Amino acid sequence: MILLPAVILSLSGCSDDRSQVVIATPWDRTTCRQFTALLAQASGDPIPVIRWVRLDPWDDPARLIEADHTVHLLLGWPTATLAELNDRGRLDRSEAGTFRCVGTEGSERFRFTSPDTSATAILPGDPRIDPVARRQVASRLARGAGRTGYASLIESGLSSVHSAEDPAPVRESEGFSVASIATPVHPEARAFRDRLRKQWNHEPLALGRGSPVTPSVRTLSAELIGATLVDAETELHRAREILRQWPDADDGRSLLVEPPLWPPDSIRRLANDPTRRSMIETLAAALVDDPESRAWLLDSWQAPPRPVDGALLDALATANEGRLLRSTRVLPWLRAEWTAWARQRYAQIARELDVGAEETAR
Numbered sequence: 001m002i003l004l005p006a007v008i009l010s011l012s013g014c015s016d017d018r019s020q021v022v023i024a025t026p027w028d029r030t031t032c033r034q035f036t037a038l039l040a041q042a043s044g045d046p047i048p049v050i051r052w053v054r055l056d057p058w059d060d061p062a063r064l065i066e067a068d069h070t071v072h073l074l075l076g077w078p079t080a081t082l083a084e085l086n087d088r089g090r091l092d093r094s095e096a097g098t099f100r101c102v103g104t105e106g107s108e109r110f111r112f113t114s115p116d117t118s119a120t121a122i123l124p125g126d127p128r129i130d131p132v133a134r135r136q137v138a139s140r141l142a143r144g145a146g147r148t149g150y151a152s153l154i155e156s157g158l159s160s161v162h163s164a165e166d167p168a169p170v171r172e173s174e175g176f177s178v179a180s181i182a183t184p185v186h187p188e189a190r191a192f193r194d195r196l197r198k199q200w201n202h203e204p205l206a207l208g209r210g211s212p213v214t215p216s217v218r219t220l221s222a223e224l225i226g227a228t229l230v231d232a233e234t235e236l237h238r239a240r241e242i243l244r245q246w247p248d249a250d251d252g253r254s255l256l257v258e259p260p261l262w263p264p265d266s267i268r269r270l271a272n273d274p275t276r277r278s279m280i281e282t283l284a285a286a287l288v289d290d291p292e293s294r295a296w297l298l299d300s301w302q303a304p305p306r307p308v309d310g311a312l313l314d315a316l317a318t319a320n321e322g323r324l325l326r327s328t329r330v331l332p333w334l335r336a337e338w339t340a341w342a343r344q345r346y347a348q349i350a351r352e353l354d355v356g357a358e359e360t361a362r
């Protein structure tokens with residue numbers, strides 16, 4: 001969740017917006033003040049007026065950019081967050097665009113430690129707002145065939161999406177990251193960034209050049225896991241608690257890790273009721289205005305049921321050259337469908353396990 005932006009004008013000076021450098025950071029208010037005070041004490045050209053926008057450590061700075069909020073620089077973010085922003089073309093990819101400041105007197109105050117990742121008991125963060133969790137989820141689902149990727153997320157013990165197959169998260173304990181937003185290049189921000197490079201020892205950050213998982217698939221992966229593991233967390237935990245006491249835990253686990261099917265349950269129910277089949281076209285028209293995207297959606301609903309896996313997410317993401325997902329109504333509908341499915345399924349499994357346990361005890 002995004003915190004209300006905290007605005008700190010660290011030094012007196014011109015308040016013209018064009019002279020301000022807007023910095024998005026996960027640092028707290030005290031750290032921001034310490035940082036500007038340290039800069040003010042250093043020799044060199046006067047620093048510009050800084051406006052700090054403070055976010056939760058697990059939040060996605062791209063939300064500000066996509067909402068047309070002015071942001072010039074990012075300070076203090078984990079490398080995994082910056083890597084995803086870089087994949088999405090949000091960062092300045094020039095040699096001086098992204099780096100890490102280290103090893104100068106006073107810099108120990110700004111060491112980046114991995115944020116508290118206990119936002120939920122299931123994932124290290126909600127992948128819909130946490131870029132680190134989103135990358136891990138998308139990578140797992142992309143590798144998994146059929147239900148394998150989805151199952152491995154649940155079988156990870158409801159504690160982390162990280163596994164031995166995933167690259168270990170970078171635990172940054174020294175220095176802080178600096179990254180410039182891709183466009184537009186703000187003159188004051190460029191000068192301020194160059195000042196940081198001169199004042200602190202610095203080293204480049206290896207962010208890579210792109211990802212095999214497209215942004216649309218990452219978004220869909222996040223929605224799937226957010227709906228079925230985060231929004232349905234209460235029901236999932238209850239089923240898991242009962243499962244721990246079940247003598248045939250493997251059988252119960254195989255039920256628990258099944259992903260939802262496509263078409264969603266509501267569509268299959270309408271298709272199986274002759275009196276309500278016409279409602280399918282009505283729903284498609286309500287979700288998508290573009291005729292070709294609507295036709296693709298209707299065709300996919302008439303196909304035999306299949307698990308929602310990496311291949312299905314890729315098909316949704318690329319449908320009609322990506323235009324299907326441009327409808328602002330599709331993702332909320334998917335989220336509602338997958339959440340309802342997960343809550344009902346986990347609750348049903350819990351009831352069946354309860355009944356089975358009672359019969360076994362007799």
